[in-house]
Amino acid sequence: MMDTREDIATATTPETWELRLYVAGQTAKSAAALANLRRYCETHLPDRYTLEVIDLLKHPQLAEGDQILAIPTLVRKVPEPIRKIIGDLSNEEKVLVGLDIRPSGNH
Numbered sequence: 001m002m003d004t005r006e007d008i009a010t011a012t013t014p015e016t017w018e019l020r021l022y023v024a025g026q027t028a029k030s031a032a033a034l035a036n037l038r039r040y041c042e043t044h045l046p047d048r049y050t051l052e053v054i055d056l057l058k059h060p061q062l063a064e065g066d067q068i069l070a071i072p073t074l075v076r077k078v079p080e081p082i083r084k085i086i087g088d089l090s091n092e093e094k095v096l097v098g099l100d101i102r103p104s105g106n107h
Contacts, residue, residue: 015079020066022056023071024056025057033089066082076099
């Protein structure tokens with residue numbers, strides 16, 4: 001089973017983004033990546049995303065499915081195509097471009 005799953009999607013939303021963040025324990029880089037990702041999602045994908053956080057120290061076998069070679073790694077499963085971003089996700093513009101998220105109006 002996964003460590004954490006946040007279902008923040010509503011039934012009326014046409015497209016729900018499925019995101020997976022791979023981390024290794026509670027390192028500063030992993031915590032920063034999670035905090036940054038949550039902030040971006042709440043700003044640009046409010047009520048339109050699900051986020052799974054997978055700790056590879058607890059579930060190392062799960063790295064193979066998404067071919068995880070470095071951590072933290074963010075994987076966008078849906079919408080396709082699958083996209084990956086490695087690092088602490090501190091550069092919002094690069095994360096949005098990497099995930100193909102169009103910035104919301106006033107941000």
